[in-house]
Amino acid sequence: xxxxxxxxxxxxxxxxxxxxxxxxxxxxxxxxxxxxxxxxxxxxxxxxxxxxxxxxxxxxxxxxxxxxxxxxxxxxxxxxxxxxxxxxxxxxxxxxxxxxxxxxxxxxxxxxxxxxxxxxxxxxxxxxxxxxxxxxxxxxxxxxxxxxxxxxxxxxxxxxxxxxxxxxxxxxxxxxxxxxxxxxxxxxxxxxxxxxxxxxxxxxxxxxxxxxxxxxxxxxxxxxxxxxxxxxxxxxxxxxxxxxxxxxxxxxxxxxxxxxxxxxxxxxxxxxxxxxxxxxxxxxxxxxxxxxxxxxxxxxxxxxxxxxxxxxxxxxxxxxxxxx
Numbered sequence: 001x002x003x004x005x006x007x008x009x010x011x012x013x014x015x016x017x018x019x020x021x022x023x024x025x026x027x028x029x030x031x032x033x034x035x036x037x038x039x040x041x042x043x044x045x046x047x048x049x050x051x052x053x054x055x056x057x058x059x060x061x062x063x064x065x066x067x068x069x070x071x072x073x074x075x076x077x078x079x080x081x082x083x084x085x086x087x088x089x090x091x092x093x094x095x096x097x098x099x100x101x102x103x104x105x106x107x108x109x110x111x112x113x114x115x116x117x118x119x120x121x122x123x124x125x126x127x128x129x130x131x132x133x134x135x136x137x138x139x140x141x142x143x144x145x146x147x148x149x150x151x152x153x154x155x156x157x158x159x160x161x162x163x164x165x166x167x168x169x170x171x172x173x174x175x176x177x178x179x180x181x182x183x184x185x186x187x188x189x190x191x192x193x194x195x196x197x198x199x200x201x202x203x204x205x206x207x208x209x210x211x212x213x214x215x216x217x218x219x220x221x222x223x224x225x226x227x228x229x230x231x232x233x234x235x236x237x238x239x240x241x242x243x244x245x246x247x248x249x250x251x252x253x254x255x256x257x258x259x260x261x262x263x264x265x266x267x268x269x270x271x272x273x274x275x276x277x278x279x280x281x282x283x284x285x286x287x288x289x290x291x292x293x294x295x296x297x298x299x300x301x302x303x304x305x306x307x308x309x310x311x312x313x314x315x316x317x318x319x320x321x322x323x324x
């Protein structure tokens with residue numbers, strides 16, 4: 001009887017395994033919800049919408065975006081962490097919470113490789129340093145010289161304290177000896193509207209800056225990345241003038257809740273790789289100043305570790321204090 005009991009147990013276990021395997025093979029069987037840290041109409045939201053269409057084509061299911069901005073992107077991350085780890089809820093997030101929050105806030109630290117499941121980095125954006133046309137300095141070298149000659153009288157606007165633009169400006173000031181006054185705003189639109197004679201310099205991601213450059217409202221001084229951009233080929237990288245400058249991490253990626261099965265991670269990652277490689281997305285990325293990535297989960301995990309180290313160095317060098 002005991003032998004028969006063992007056989008029955010093993011048979012039952014095998015029967016349970018078959019539906020589970022079949023379910024994994026059928027994934028996804030329904031639409032995928034994307035909890036996004038970006039507000040509707042924000043740069044990241046606008047760029048993700050056509051990418052979501054490509055992801056839908058790659059998976060055979062619709063990708064439904066749920067905008068959940070607020071609390072420095074923590075609202076979206078927290079919602080994704082509470083979701084079931086079944087592959088039907090994913091998180092669209094920038095580096096804000098996974099990387100920089102640990103230095104900016106003493107409360108509720110997030111470990112992206114433990115509290116979430118990295119799927120893939122989607123794209124990298126680049127910051128641009130630009131000035132109002134009335135500002136005397138017409139190049140980055142002239143900005144450095146002017147700020148040194150007028151300590152504390154040159155202000156630069158960003159979309160907030162502890163943002164990547166704040167990192168870039170503070171690091172730039174430390175490396176060059178240029179005394180700059182940081183003026184934080186609540187979003188990209190506000191800071192771009194505020195660039196006048198009083199706040200003559202702005203540091204912002206490239207996509208919303210370019211239209212103002214083309215209209216003549218802003219003058220680009222430098223790209224705060226490792227290389228020049230195709231969209232602004234005549235604008236030098238900061239590192240060409242300040243060799244020790246280290247660009248802050250500025251990207252967006254997909255995560256799942258902690259414990260997302262490897263098979264589902266692999267399927268989502270394959271969909272991302274296919275979506276970012278389409279000619280439509282490549283052309284849009286080049287036109288908007290987004291560098292498409294689509295790396296593997298392992299590469300994304302390693303990238304997160306490196307970016308956390310970079311952010312730590314920038315925080316220390318710039319003497320940025322936690323907000324709480």
